[in-house]
Amino acid sequence: MLKVQNLHKAFGGVKAVNHCSFTVEKGSITGMIGPNGAGKTTMFDLITGLMEPDEGHIIIKGKNVTSHPAHKRAKMGIARTFQAIRIFSEMKTLDNIVVALKDHPEKMYQAFLPLKKKQKKIEERAMELLKDVGIADKAHLNAAELSFGQQKLLEIARAVATGADLLLLDEPAAGINLTLLNQIRDYILKLNKEGKTFLIVEHNMPFIMGISEKIIVLDYGQEIAVGTPEKIQNSDRVIEAYLGKKKE
Amino acid sequence: MPEILPQIIWFSLLASAIYALIATGLTLLFGILNFINFAHGDFAMVGAYVFFALAIMLGLPWWIAVPLVIACCALMGVVIEKITLKPVRKSPSFTPLIISIGIGALLQAIITIFFGSGVKSYRVEGAETAIYKLFGGSLIVTQSQIIIIITTILLLIGLHIFLKHSKTGKAVRAVADNMEVASILGINIDKTISIIFAIATAMAGVGGLLIAYEQNLSVTMGISLGVKAFAAIILGGVGNILGAVVGALVIGFGENLIVGFTPIPANFKDAIVFALLILMLFIRPNGLLGEKAESQVRK
Amino acid sequence: MLAAIVNPGYIIGFLTNMVIFALLGLSLNIIIGYIGYLNLGHVGFWAIGAYTYTLLLMNGTNYFVALLAGGVAAGISGLLLGIPTLKLKSHYIAIASLGFTYIVYSLVINLNDLTRGPLGIPGIPRPVIFGIDFSGDLAYLILSIIIVSISCLIIYILLRSPWGRILETIREDEIASKSLGKNIFKYKIQAFILSAFFAGIAGGIFASFHEYIGGPGAFFLPQLLFILSVVMMGGAGSFWGSIVGAAALMTMYEAVRFLPIEATLVGPTQQASFALVLILIMIIHPRGIMGRKIKTFQK
Secondary structure, eight states, X not given: OEEEEEEEEEETTEEEEEEEEEEXXXXXXXXXXXXXXXXHXXXXXXXXXXXXXXXXXXXXXXXXXXXXXXXXXXXXXXXXOOSSOOOOTTXXXXXXXXXXXXXXXXXXXXXXXXXXXXXXXXXXXXXHHHHHTTOGGGTTSBGGGSOHHHHHHHHHHHHHHTTOSEEEEEOTTTTOOHHHHHHHHHHHHHHHHTTOEEEEEOSOHHHXXXXXXXXXXXXXXXXXXXXXXXXXXXXXXXXXXXXXXXXX | OGGGHHHHHHHHHHHHHHHHHXXXXXXXXXXXXOSOOTXXXXXXXXXXXXXXXXXXXXXXXXXXXXHHHHHHHHHHHHHHIIIIIGGGTTSOTHHHHHHHHHHHHHHHHHHHHHHOSSOBOOOOTTOOOOEEEEGGGTEEEEHHHHHHHHHHHHHHHHHHHHHHHSHHHHHHHHHHHOHHHHHHTTOOHHHHHHHHHHHHHHHHHHHHHHHHHHSOBOTTHHHHHHHHHHHHHHHHOTTOHHHHHHHHHHHHHHHHXXXXXXXXXXXXXXXXXXXXXXXXXXXXXXXXXXXXXXXXSOO | OHHHHHOHHHHHHHHHHHHHHHHHHHHHHIIIIIIOOOOOOHHHHHHHHHHHHHHHHHTTOOHHHHHHHHHHHHHHHHHHHHHHHTTSOHHHHHHHHHHHHHHHHHHHHHOHHHHOGGGOEEOOOOOEETTEEOOSHHHHHHHHHHHHHHHHHHHHHHHHSHHHHHHHHHHHOHHHHHHTTOXXXXXXXXXXXXXXXXXXXXXXXXXXXXXXEOOTTTTSHHHHHHHHXXXXXXXXXXXXXXXXXXXXXXXXXXXXXXXXXXHHHHHHHHHHHHHHHHHHHHHHOTTTTTOOOOTTTOO
16 A cells, blocks of 8 residues: 655754655554654655655555655545644634545636535535534534544544545544544544555554554654564564653 | 946945845844844835935934934834734734835835925035046946945944844844743843844944935835845845845846846846846745745745 | 715715725735735736736727736736745745736836836726717726626635635645645646736726826835735635725725825825724734634734
8 A cells, every 4th residue: 555665854964764664554554653753744744745755765556656746645545634733723614524525626617617516415425524523513613613632533534535545644642532532543443444544653552552453663763663563562672762762 | 348347346246235234134033033024125215314314404414313323223123113013923924024014104104204205315416425446447436335335344244243242142043043942041032122123123224324325315215125135035045144145245246237238228127136036936945045944834 | 075075076986996996905815815825916917907908908909808818918927926936935925926016017117118117108098888888987987896796706706616615725724735635836826817817807997997007106015005905904815805995995095185284295194094004903903804813814
């Protein structure tokens, strides 16, 4: 599904991602962990095309997309959430989803076509997605009025709305309560059953270890360990990376 | 036409000097407050008119008038900042930017109300300025032009020493670097910002009176000065004082060389500068010396 | 004074101006309020529309062809300004677009053969359409209202459409929008062309209304200040706001005429009052009369 080959990105002297390679298999839930500053968010930015790598390749669904702009990669079926939530806060919750849907008639000339029916269908579809994450009753509020946890759910639902089959979630569990956490877990598992592939960056160890089939550990921009959660939890190198410095 | 080259170089230096005075203040403000002051050229215009009022209308000698101009402009900068910009300091940078557009227009209107819209001059009839001919007559230099160059160099050196070595200068750099950290370190942010505004507006005011000394005064003179200062700081990389000076030199030389050696008429000088600016932004969006690039990404 | 107000000719002139500036404000609002960029080049688009229309019309072109050609010429210039600037950070777009206004102004003033420079072009006719003569003031007002209403309707449909929704995602968060697969550069360019097109149409209506265009200072910063004030006062991102803003500011513009001041002071007093209004709005109530909260301008 996703292949990262020898990827490298430096800011000045700091190597945020340092000749890193790994793969994410189709249909899997892959976790990505690592101490703060290990290059996880930079990795997401490189994969989604918000940043250009200095070296290396990114291959999505067998296609080398290293030189593709972000919107083109998104169109290939890859969507993400952000560590600091990026929703369209002064737009309605429903519209946040509507704009992400694939058949949103967003061409300029389409404004002048009679597409009332189509629009209605799209709104219904968006409403379903909001129902899936349990915030359908907030559909007509501005997204800014949602609680932090609801905004996170909205952001995930928006990524799902694009129809992407590879979803990159950047710290979905950070800063939310247990009930919501379980809700997010169930949602991810349900989508995974439907065939979606996940790559999830997370600091919450019980959460990520419980949900992932495979864990990639990053430190100083390099993959230092790859394996099942059990294997990772017993890896000396991983323990050193975490305990040798500040514990997360 | 190599015989006109010394003269063109001299004119380029003169223009660069004035642009540098205005651009350094602009870049200082940007460095600290992260907004582009669209009224900066108009601060220069006010400086020119204050000098006109004091030296020509009231007949004060220049050694009294010039310090008064500096004081008036510095005070104006501080007052404007306190009233209009301090309340929106935490707002996104478009808010102060639009306010500064309003301030520029307001200053132009006020000066027009007091002085009229006609072009004015410092020149007193019958008075002659000293003229020096160099290189066998191929370079003509007036006394006022020499004053402009010397004043500019002294002011820029003074600013450099102030920022590098004085305690206040260090505070200024700390605030520019990170306002929150500076405030935790016990630096008085309000006072530091006031000082920067005072310096930036005073330098613009001196720039304005110098250019008026060499050319004429008009209410709209600040517009072209301001946009050239923008061009200079963009060329040099925003927030960078050395960059602003380099940018000013590039623009000063660029516009004079183009007009001197191509058939493009002098009227198009400004248009060329801006066309080149837009082209430059396209090719090198972070300026020639730009380093602080990533921090200006739209959030 | 009262006689002047109730004079129907006066009211008709007032309303025609208001309608023209409503279209200018609304078209600028597409950029400021919907994609969230500060475009200071709008006056340039307006001027290009006005001159294209005038030159074609006075050379015998059909009225509608000339009017549309003015819009198209402005739209093309929007494309030309957009391509090099719309990938830049927002500050730079503000400066580059101000540079564009300056370039257009400089061309208008200096291309004497085409524009008659500072003399301007007098004697611009008003149209006769399907045998109906629109040369009377009232008839021309009605024609202006019809054209502006059609223009506003088109803009309204577009802004309320899914297309307009994508523009709003750009204002809210470009990075998120990109990550959803939106080619935001394409949308920004489309919005720029649309905005410029209608500024050009406004230019055509304006030219025949005054039956004259040009003169020093026309299509320059004072007008830019006025249009910007219309948008900010009415509220960025509000369709009806721009229309309300145009009405409010035109009223203020005219009210200044009735102040007991000398005729030469009317212009600068008008400018000072818009500048003050703009500054006050941005400090006290940046969302304007009817606008919504917009990240780019508010906390």
